[in-house]
Amino acid sequence: MAPQASDTSSETEVHFHLFRLLPPELRRKIYILATPPRVVLVQEDRCDDGCEHEDELECYETFQAFAERCRTTPVHFKLHPDIAYFAHNWRPRIDLNPSPYSQPTLESYGFTSARKRYQPWPPTEETPEIPAVWLSEHPTEAWAMARDAYLSSSAPIPPFLHVCSESREFLTNYGYELAFGTRTHSGRTWFNFKQDTLYLSCNNSSDEQLLSGGQWDVGLFRPADLLRVKKLALQGGMRIIPGSPEMNGGFTDASGWVAPISDLLWLLPNVQDLFFVEWGPEMIRDWAKYDYPSQYPSMPLEGINLNAGFENRYVCVPIDEIDTVATRVPSDAYGYGEGIAVSRLRRFKKVGSRSPFFEAEAYRFRELLAKELRKTTDRASGSVSGPRKVPTISLVHVCPLQMTRHIFAMRQQFWVQFLDTKYRLRRGKASKLEAERRTTESITYQDVGEAYLRAHEPDLDEYWEFLMAHSLWHFGAPEFSLPVTRQEEWWLSNASLFPPRFNVI
Structure with a gap:
């Protein structure tokens, strides 16, 4: 008689009890395949005790207490x-000359001591x-x-890393370690410098610019860790795209981000x-929680953790031109970067370029960065070494792996709709031209929407009549469905x- 399924559980649990009998080489291969590369956000715990307070005022008061102690x-x-x-x-950011801060020593008063004065570096x-x-008078x-x-x-x-001693030993030998300690505490983040990507959020605080040279704070990191990072992700992608066209056929740093990133790469x-x-x-997360359900009801977000943070495995997804044109994803509102990108993309397409826009922008920025790094290296002394080469640059989205299929489905849905509308618009224009060729009388259409579709320069009365009849108000992002707006007509x-x-990268 076949064994009966247990009635205590509605789900069947599957266990592979013979795993330890597999050859060691096969077990190690499984460990590797089950531990793919990750995007790891590393940031400061803002309080002295290592906890994270949501109240920024508490962190501000911590600095105030520090400044009062200095005073x-x-x-x-x-x-x-x-x-x-x-x-x-x-x-370059602190002024020590002329130096009124020379600290008197015991020797200057005739005393001698076998104890040397502390100097952190020569x-x-x-x-x-x-x-x-000087530090006491400059608390920031x-x-x-x-x-x-x-x-x-x-x-x-x-x-x-926690399944068994064998898997933990193998992964630590493979490259996983507790990394990213500070000058006062040891590392607390598991990281593999060979395959993981370090992700840094953007911050404009002046104390972070002092050591980091820009908006991405690495001032607390240990140099030994910074020297080993091979993959780096920085928040604020679209800002490397200039807000104005290139001048004199060359590249210009209209974004103002080349120098800060050069300073960061020096570290x-x-x-x-x-x-x-x-x-x-x-x-x-906000798009998936608030906008996605109404925009894509046929593709529900089932079983996806939308909590803030990096509790899921996050990956890099290359940006597509479609992401910029379909601005209602991930938000109906234009962001600073998206507003610049759609304007630059339009100019890029107007000149007839056939190369992918974001790859071209990444190449442009890489050329500017290489030039800046060469200038900085020439100014530095022989005892200071900078970046060995300019990294490969890509513009990406960072999202949970489970969200990628929804982003890809959004792209596919938009692309099908875009091509269908493009075809219907072309057919409508040809139909109107043919009708105008056959008659000199004014052309009337029973379907105002079709009339608007066929018009190369839409009649404003027809347009508003159609909107009023169908309650369509194009105050949001492009839909690329009938009727098309004049802006959409250009893209089509x-x-x-x-x-x-x-x-996925």
Whole structure:
């Protein structure tokens, strides 16, 4: 008699009890395949005790207490030697000359001591000494250099690091380790420098610019970790696209981001792949939660964790031209970057370029970055080494792996609708021209929508009549369905868009 299924559970659990009997080579291959590359957001825990407070005021009060201590207490700062690694960025941003901060020593008063004065690094022109008195009088700079802080990530820990001792030992030998410690605390984030991507959020705080040189804060990272990062993702992707056309046929840094990213890469000289992120985790989450259900009811988001953070496995998806034209995804509102991108894409298509827009923009920015890095290297002394080569640049979205199929489905749905409307518009124009050729009398249509579709320069009365009759109000993003607006008509008739892609990096 066949064994009866248990009535205690409605789901059948499957266990493979012979896993340990598999050859070791096959088990190791399974460990690798089950531990794919991840995108790992690493950021500061804003409080001294390592917790994350949602109330920004509490963090602000922590800095205020630090500044008050600098003002009222003779603070003897002992800077960590790692601060010297960031001198390329902080040296031009602080003024130590003329130096009224020379700290008197016991020897100057005739005393002798066998104890040497603490110096975190040998002072040079590139890495001068920063007196403790100067730090006491500049609490913002002291906060950036001497605060007690953690770095952490909500990225999921690879499961096989906790399954058994064999899998943990293999993955640690494969490259996984606790990384991204600070000058005051050890690392707390599991990371594989060979395959994982470090993701940095954008912040305009001045204390982060002091050490990092820009909007992406790496001032708390240890140099040993920064030197090992090979894949880097930066929030704020569309901002590398200039707001105005190139001048004199050459490339110009209209975005103003070349110099800050050059300064950042000076600290991460071994980055090989640089990703600029447009749709980040928070935007994807809000779109999936609020807009997606009404826009794509036939593709429900079932079984997808939409919580904030990186609890899921996040991946990079290359940006498509379709993502810019179909601006209602992931938000009905134009963002700063998307507004610039759609304007630049339109100009790009007007000149008749046949290359993919975002690949061309990434190449343009890479050329500017290479030029800036060469200039910076020429100005630096022989004792300072910068990036060894310019990384490959891509514009991407960062989203949960489970969300990729919905983004791809959105692209496919839009592309089919776009081609169908393009065909009907072309057919309508040909029909109207043929009708006008056969008669000199004014042409009337029973279907106002068809009349509007056929018109190369739509009649305004027809357009509003159709809108009123069908309650269609085009105040939002393009729909590329009948009736088309004049802006949509240009994209359908004049632009040459590339078909969508469905790949993950």
